[in-house]
Amino acid sequence: MGFKVAVAGATGNVGREMLAILEERGFPVSEVVPLASRRSIGQEVSFGDKTLKVKALENYDFSDTDICLMSAGGTVSKEWSPKIAAQGCVVIDNSSAWRYDSDVPLIVPEVNADAITGFTKRNIIANPNCSTAQLVVALKPLHDRFGITRVVVSTYQSVSGAGKDGMDELDRQTKALYSMKDPEQKKFPARIAFNVIPHIDVFMEDGYTKEEWKMNVETKKILDPKIKLTATCVRVPVFIGHSESVNIECEKPISVKEATELLRQSPGLLVVDKHEDHGYSTPLDAAGEDATYISRIREDATVKNGLAFWCVSDNLRKGAALNAVQIAEVLVNRKLIKPRAKAAA
Structure with missing residues (x-):
């Protein structure tokens, strides 16, 4: 018997x-229900070779639904996730609304799957920020072996991290510039076409942005609260795929050879690291792929027990949708939930 799964924000x-x-x-579904706001009612989305019509989230009865994959934004999640959870449906939320709630597990299955048992407190599980997800998958095996004490990360984040509006703005501005027209600027605080913007989310009192704060807090919650992390998050004119330049400092001696072999053997990672032209991964290589790609592994000689590497992942997949489905798979595979009696056959 399969599980009835709702996807909220199905048109995004x-x-x-x-x-x-x-x-x-091949997730074991008995039925999939796409949900969105009222203005999207009747819009069609694809599920395999099927075409599904979107229903309104506001009017939907979750009493016979097992899992809701929530990707409708933080404001919607704050209002609806507790209501959905109260009907016995497990919510896996992609927004930042519940990540910092101590009663809500923040899960990356390759890193801290065991923490998922805490979902019963609120019936909600949080997905991390896209830039955090790929980072902790890479850090996990290195931390387990060498004990990471400090991380310095600079991100190169694609416009899809800002949603469809972000992708549309890059497309629109690029076309305008090639047509010798003034590019219209709406979504981003500066022109994104042929530019980079060291500003994602709002600024905080200490000068860091909220995106940088998220990476710090989420890494501590998922991996280890003792790790010190500083981030600089940058938006770049790439449609899909986030890249990160990462420097780590460890408690124990770490070699490039040992770290490379360890990363090659670790789940969710693919090492592409040859000292030659295109012997490394780019966002284009990672787009549409499940793995987090690791390249440019080298010693960081500026600190004791230091290592530097390049990390690339499809932010729409591992940074969001894939991780959410993997969380659902953990629930099913560990028999933490069962199909409800009313679920459609």
């Missing part, structure tokens, strides 16, 4: 990716 970039990944991975 991540929602559509969730539907695609559920089908790709």
Whole structure:
């Protein structure tokens, strides 16, 4: 017997990716229900070779639904996730609304799957920020072996991290510039076409942005509260795929050879590291792929027990939709939930 799964925010970039990944991975569904706001009622989305009509989140009865993959934004999640959870449906939320709640587990299955048992407190599980997800997958094996004490990370984040509006703005500005027209600027605080912007989310009192704060707090919650992390988050004119330049400092001696072999053997990672032209991964290589790619592994001689590497991942997949589906798979595989009696056959 399969599980009845609702996807809230089904018409957005991540929602559509969730539907695609559920089908790709053969998740045991009895029924899939796409949900969105009222203005999207009747809109069609794809699930494998099926075409599904979108229903309104506001009017939907979750009493016979097992899992809700929530990708409708933080404001919607704050209002609806507790209501959905109260009806016995487990919410896996992609927004930042519940990540910092001590009663809500923040899960990356390759890193801290065991923490998922805490979901029963609120019936909600949080997905981390896209830039955090790929980072902690890479850090986990290195931390377990060498004891990471400090991380310095600079991100190169694609416009899809800002949703469809971000992708549309890059497309629109690029076309305008090639046509010798003034590019219209709406979504980003500066022109994104042929530019980079060291500003993602709002600024905080200490000068860091909220995106940088998220990476720090989430890494501590998922991996280890003792790790010190500083981040600089930058938006770049790439459609899909986040890249990160990462420097770590460890308690124990770490060699490039040992670290490379360890990363090659670790789940969710793919090492592409040759000292030659295109002997490394780019966002284009990672787009549409599940793995987090690791390249440019080298010693950081500026600190004791230091290592530097390059990390690339599809932010719509591992950074959002894939991770959410993997969380659902953990729930099912560990028998933490069962199909409800009313679920459609």
